[in-house]
Amino acid sequence: MNTNTNLPNENSRHIAPERIAQLLTRAAQQLDDNTVTALRHARNVALQRQSLSEPVFALSTGHSIRWLLPHSTHQWMAAIILFVAILFGGVSYWQHTHENDLSHLDTAILTDDLPLEVFVD
């Protein structure tokens, strides 16, 4: 008795995927033309909507940009600290170069064979 009641479940569990596909194909062949046309139309509309909202190229680019952007507060903090460090490095480098240029120029003026008065108003 128990075996009989469990039979449909057991059957559905053990049906091979190929068998399901065959059953579905046979069932689809039995549908009337109107239903098939309506289903095909619905499928096409669904495919069109999907391709409009998520084109392949935009999907891949958008993903890579989103991947680059920080996601959490910690990541934002790290990004800001990195930005500050790069900015500070750039400013320091510029300052160092500028000061080197000035000291080189000052030494040249102070040691040139032309007197200081020539360059000073």
Next chain:
Amino acid sequence: MRNLAIIAFLLLGLTSTPAGAATTSWRSLTPAQQEALAPLSQQWDSLPEQQQHRMLKTAKRYPNLTPEQKSRFRDRLEAWSKLTPEQRDAAREKYRAFSKVPAEKREQVKRMVRQNQEAKVQQSASGVPAAPPPLQP
């Protein structure tokens, strides 16, 4: 928000360090720095920090100068330090512009300046105004 404020504070602190530092006393300078900046020993402690900083940078080059250049450096240092920052900037600009003049023209100007100086020396020695040096073509 608090973290952002800390970062902004750190950034300001780091970038403004050279200008915001305290002045350096004459006694704290190394013997090499004191030798290069000897003409400024009296007024050194009263010089603005930025000027001290620049002078120290310039003094670093002093050991590599020839004896003649060292003598000029010491002779001009006091007059240079008494100029206003604007006058020093203008002098740097003039020097930069003069460096771009062709070597031949530069030599010509140098000759004229030397003749002018010699005439002035003669004038002060004899008390009679000397004739201006002839202009070179």
